[in-house]
Amino acid sequence: MTNIFIISPEDILYQMKLSCQLPDMIAAIATRKIITDAADQVGIKIQSKELQQAADNMRLLKKLVKAKDTEIWLEKHYLSLNEFKKLVEISLLSAKLAHHLLAEQVEPFFFTHQLDYVKSITYEVILDDEDLAWQLFYAIQENKISFPDIAQQYIKEPELRRVGGYCGIRCRGDFIPEIAAYVFTAHPPKIIKPILTHKGVHLIWVEEIIQPHLDEVLRCKILRDLFAAWLQQQLEEIKLVVQI
Template sequence: MTNFFIFSDVDIIQQIKLSCQIPDIIEAIATRKIIADSADKAGIKIEKGELQQSADNIRLNKKLIKSEDTWIWLQKHYLSLDEFKELARINLLSEKLANYLFAKQVEPFFFEHQLDYAASVTYEVVLDDEDLAWKLFYALQENKISFPEIARQYIQDPELRRVGGYCGIQHRSNFRPEIAAYVFAAHPPQILKPMITQEGIYLIWVEEIIQPQLNEPLRCKILGDLFSAWLKQQLEEVKILVQLEQ
């Protein structure tokens, strides 16, 4: 067996085909063209300083602190310096186009969908015995037992048991619809009445309801979601012709 291989463009394209990645690659190419064409029609320009900042942002996200780190990363991904600049340019065009199209829509969208961005801090135990669930519920109401004690006794999963059934900060979409309605109507701290589902009987302690605020991270998320939905629509409307050499 040889100690090294030499791969051609044909070999790489063949492997992409055999890996069934062609549809994803085509969609990515089409997305890049849609962004470039739309930015051009909108008259969006990129200044030299902005391009450098975009390149610096890529390095920061990839944790490429030293110039040597950057060169190693470029070699790993078979990118030239010019191609790295093109990557930075496309990223910046995407950001500018998203702001051009949707920056003014973020705030109205947030207030229209404000309930979707509320979050809760909950603890839960899932039981398979309804009578037991009600017994524990009333015991909690009468302070005869604490939720952590219930978690230690009835949660099977070791990791979840160690944290007392803590489910973290979750949004409405993370819950089953029927459970979400009760969780976000709670007045924390509150233990909810047992809820019967196909997975079992849920006993949930709502520690906190976190009301949403339109801060910068959420603003960026909404902007990204609106832009992604727009790109998806554009992809559905465009006709794509592919010519691959056999």
């Protein structure tokens, strides 16, 4: 015997309350209304060709290659074809509104906050013993040991040990302030002096400092960040009346 559960809109709303998801949903609704109202006020229109291209791009992004793939995805998310078009339209309106309002602010913002976009490539070992950290620091300077050797001997996590303590490419904001100050003033390749934090004693090898360039990827990121800040400001300035 198959059990059938009928889930009503009231059930969905109630579950959102119990899951504490309602504030996020209300903010999302308000954000959508802010975008559509602002786009209408400045006269932004979506052409049919633009909408079709954006829909094709979204399907490609979600790997919906075949018509059946799209149909299954729509059913999974309880969306009609018209609602999918509305989803694409909101995304396109958002992008065009961001460009209309803030595109000219991207370059000045970049040059004002250029230091925030400098990146570093670092390797790190965190020790419990400060005296040991200083011994290893001096041993590296005297070429008695290499940083990869230290990583192999003193990193406990197997995955991190396999990559020699590699931390990836990170911006200043990815570091705690007391570490960032030393990393981004280093002249790589260089080991920086041991740094004591609440996590332990950090021994960090700075391999490279990457100066930022305002390419298309960074331009888009800054525009998204500016638009997100603009939306947040709009949300804080409006009064929401929620009728439930």
